[in-house]
Amino acid sequence: MVLVNSLSLNASILSVGNLVVTEKQGRVLLVGINRPEKRNCVDSETACQLVQAFRDFDADDSVNVAVLHGKGVPLLDGGTVRLPALIGLSRALDLILTGRPVSAKEALDIGLANRVVSCGTALGQAISLAGSIAKFPQQCVRADRASAYHACFSGSLQEALAYERDNGKNVLAAESIQGAKKFVSGIGRHGSFNLLHAPRKDAS
Numbered sequence: 001m002v003l004v005n006s007l008s009l010n011a012s013i014l015s016v017g018n019l020v021v022t023e024k025q026g027r028v029l030l031v032g033i034n035r036p037e038k039r040n041c042v043d044s045e046t047a048c049q050l051v052q053a054f055r056d057f058d059a060d061d062s063v064n065v066a067v068l069h070g071k072g073v074p075l076l077d078g079g080t081v082r083l084p085a086l087i088g089l090s091r092a093l094d095l096i097l098t099g100r101p102v103s104a105k106e107a108l109d110i111g112l113a114n115r116v117v118s119c120g121t122a123l124g125q126a127i128s129l130a131g132s133i134a135k136f137p138q139q140c141v142r143a144d145r146a147s148a149y150h151a152c153f154s155g156s157l158q159e160a161l162a163y164e165r166d167n168g169k170n171v172l173a174a175e176s177i178q179g180a181k182k183f184v185s186g187i188g189r190h191g192s193f194n195l196l197h198a199p200r201k202d203a204s
Helices: 043-057 079-087 089-098 103-110 122-133 140-155 157-184
Strands: 020-025 028-033 065-070
Touching: 020 043, 028 122, 065 122, 079 089, 122 140, 140 157
Parallel strands: 028 065
Antiparallel strands: 020 028
């Protein structure tokens, strides 16, 4: 899963510990679990280093998006908790109890995977996607993500709607004016929105 040749030459390589390695690429932070001999199982020491890595990420204004990946082999932890909410209880139990292999096509069809990419390109594709997300207004992105997680894992429908409303107030005040100015200038009209492919321009 690691694409050394795809990494930019100006990337800034950091190290939280020998079990978790971080690397900056522009406004994207790569967080890699480095236990391939244990299939990147997260033990207590690895968990502590992961917590520190994401605390550092949260405190670093120079990066907007983090990509969590496993060195050598993909991550598997937390499946029994997250899987039922992602693909439904029946399908989740099928996979959990049988441990059967799942093809890329089936994973995409049932919602286990969002995208299918060529073998050996997953990390590079994730970095590219993260770079695109990093170009969007970040308060809005984070509020929307938090609302989606809350609705899926934490609250009832009414609680989720209230959470979305309350969590979005500050975002509207902070970013809606700038967004309206972009719309007036033509960005986003008629369903045309090219921010994913446009160079980032920070507001002055």
